[in-house]
Amino acid sequence: MDSALIPKGVKRCSLPVFLFGVGIVGVVLLWGVYAMLLCWLKGLNQTNMNDSYGFALWIWADLAVIAIGGGAFFSGFLKYILGIDELKNIINYAVLIGFICYSSALLILAIDVGQPLRSWFIFWHPNVHFMLTEVAFCLSCYFAVLTIEYIPLVLENRKLDEIPFIHNFTHNMHGIMAVFAATGVFLSCFHQGSLGGVSGVLYGRPFAFREHILVWPWTFFLYTWSAAACGPCFTILLTKILEKITGKKLVKDYVIDILAKISGIMISTYIIAKIIDTIYWAWVTAPSMGFNLMDFYSSEHSNPLYHGLWILLLEIVIGGIVPAVILISKKLRSNQKLLLTAVICGTMGVCLNRWVMVMQPMAMPVMPFDSWNLYLPSWQEWATTILPVAYGIILIAFSYRYLPIFPQEKELNPIEE
Amino acid sequence: MFPFSFEWIWDMGHMVFMGGLWYALGIIGLGMTYVIIKTLQDTFGNGGGGDHH
Numbered sequence: 197m198d199s200a201l202i203p204k205g206v207k208r209c210s211l212p213v214f215l216f217g218v219g220i221v222g223v224v225l226l227w228g229v230y231a232m233l234l235c236w237l238k239g240l241n242q243t244n245m246n247d248s249y250g251f252a253l254w255i256w257a258d259l260a261v262i263a264i265g266g267g268a269f270f271s272g273f274l275k276y277i278l279g280i281d282e283l284k285n286i287i288n289y290a291v292l293i294g295f296i297c298y299s300s301a302l303l304i305l306a307i308d309v310g311q312p313l314r315s316w317f318i319f320w321h322p323n324v325h326f327m328l329t330e331v332a333f334c335l336s337c338y339f340a341v342l343t344i345e346y347i348p349l350v351l352e353n354r355k356l357d358e359i360p361f362i363h364n365f366t367h368n369m370h371g372i373m374a375v376f377a378a379t380g381v382f383l384s385c386f387h388q389g390s391l392g393g394v395s396g397v398l399y400g401r402p403f404a405f406r407e408h409i410l411v412w413p414w415t416f417f418l419y420t421w422s423a424a425a426c427g428p429c430f431t432i433l434l435t436k437i438l439e440k441i442t443g444k445k446l447v448k449d450y451v452i453d454i455l456a457k458i459s460g461i462m463i464s465t466y467i468i469a470k471i472i473d474t475i476y477w478a479w480v481t482a483p484s485m486g487f488n489l490m491d492f493y494s495s496e497h498s499n500p501l502y503h504g505l506w507i508l509l510l511e512i513v514i515g516g517i518v519p520a521v522i523l524i525s526k527k528l529r530s531n532q533k534l535l536l537t538a539v540i541c542g543t544m545g546v547c548l549n550r551w552v553m554v555m556q557p558m559a560m561p562v563m564p565f566d567s568w569n570l571y572l573p574s575w576q577e578w579a580t581t582i583l584p585v586a587y588g589i590i591l592i593a594f595s596y597r598y599l600p601i602f603p604q605e606k607e608l609n610p611i612e613e
Numbered sequence: 614m615f616p617f618s619f620e621w622i623w624d625m626g627h628m629v630f631m632g633g634l635w636y637a638l639g640i641i642g643l644g645m646t647y648v649i650i651k652t653l654q655d656t657f658g659n660g661g662g663g664d665h666h
Binding site: 319320321322324325329330333334337340341344360361364365367368369372375376379382383386 | 614618620624626627629630631633634637638640641644645647648649651652655656
């Protein structure tokens with residue numbers, strides 16, 4: 197029924213099967229939209245946030261999707277700035293994932309501000325001494341860049357491409373894409389960094405506070421570094437998941453290998469820096485503020501299990517060292533099971549890092565008479581956090597069905613006439 | 614915010630933050646303007662329907 201819209205030379209499932217799959221995810225999407233409307237219409241009393249816990253579940257989700265969406269800017273940097281042309285075979289998908297991640301991040305922020313009609317205040321009445329102002333600026337501009345990068349992909353749809361104006365428009369967009377990609381890299385580096393900076397400057401919360409280089413705390417650089425390192429892991433992971441669902445090979449192994457190798461080098465350098473940062477924080481920074489390392493983790497301080505020392509070890513060892521070792525070795529990353537393990541660990545590691553830097557500082561007591569802040573999200577918070585996942589699945593489904601996302605798909609899956 | 618807004622102060626914070634925003638928006642705006650003008654030229658300027666394949 198919709199075969200005229202499907203790219204030439206590729207096979208897709210029947211329309212009823214497609215709509216059935218999308219319909220199931222659509223129910224989850226509607227659940228999230230209902231919760232979102234509740235938050236907008238009734239206010240943030242629909243959440244379990246309070247004065248102590250102002251950054252809750254969806255802010256962690258926000259930071260996590262921004263980090264794993266970093267594959268878009270870093271792949272763009274590698275292809276358009278460093279000229280690694282082989283990545284043209286996966287860049288469309290990286291852009292799509294980035295577009296989904298950043299639109300989700302903005303959606304979450306629109307729910308979080310509680311009064312989205314006043315979102316423009318950040319541009320007209322900015323607090324120019326606040327890192328989140330820079331984040332808001334860069335996030336909005338980078339989303340515009342991602343939209344510009346995604347538009348040519350949409351316009352390459354078989355039917356749309358037949359219109360001369362659209363065909364020329366797409367061609368000219370591709371011609372100037374390096375400029376947009378470079379702008380995206382600039383914007384990404386700053387908003388990723390400033391998100392980390394927000395935690396690092398909290399001198400009233402020694403768990404998050406870090407030493408500075410000029411005005412930038414260490415977390416500024418670690419956030420950018422980790423997004424560039426682990427973003428490609430998420431791109432590879434979603435490629436593998438889509439290959440599994442469709443039962444097709446969509447990207448040649450050498451393309452994945454290049455991205456995995458670069459990701460491995462980045463994760464290796466990142467995790468060394470992260471370990472140095474953690475050691476310095478534990479031995480110098482925290483003690484200078486009156487805390488020992490185990491004050492943050494000891495069960496004597498009624499430390500809840502989900503804020504235990506195991507999270508630190510999980511983040512650094514399983515989420516950092518393991519993917520670094522696998523991805524940096526040609527022999528190990530050539531093994532598909534180990535490659536999959538590495539990209540899962542890398543993605544998990546960066547998401548966990550955002551959890552540690554956003555949620556744990558809120559929960560930890562900072563005064564001797566304080567106790568742990570315990571927080572359980574309301575169902576509305578869960579629903580609005582799951583909403584972007586459902587939205588992402590639906591957008592990937594439509595994009596894969598109707599757009600030439602994977603240039604190598606036709607060659608890898610020839611259709612017998 | 615623009616320099617003619619009553620809240621504007623000529624300090625480093627405003628110049629760096631707002632300058633960065635306008636710089637990024639300027640590149641995006643100029644880039645898109647260039648693409649649209651070139652597309653109009655390519656499509657309608659030389660007999661129309663230019664094909665780049």
